[in-house]
Amino acid sequence: MTLYAAFLVAALALCVTPGPDMMFIVAMGGRGGPTAGVMAAFGGLVGGARQLRRRRLADRRGPRPVR
Template sequence: MPIDPHLLALFTVTTIVAMITPGPDMLFVLGCGMRGGPRAGLLATAGVATSEAVHVAVAAAAWRRCSRRCRSPSPWYASPGPRT
């Protein structure tokens, strides 16, 4: 199944925006940098970026597996109908 280039670009931009948005990760990196210096801050940044990339990859793989299993574009749209 080929990947739509438009959706891939949108996914990539969304991932980058999510990675640079300040939050708890930013506080972690800031704390490590203040306590251990620039090297510790850079290592904390590399760790946070790696964990986010792994999280996104695992979520995308799970979504793909679930959507294949349900045989619909989204598992939430696959409704078996009302139970009787």
């Protein structure tokens, strides 16, 4: 198996496995019902949007000076 083929197999495995956010949503939905699952998904969406906004604002300001 070539190195590229091994990379493709590893990349596919990483793409199809659920991440920790999906495991959290499934666990909350299983424990608290569909409403809790939807609220957990909404919380993940809000957190991701907030991180993206902060990153975009930081990019506009430019690099921080080195001390």
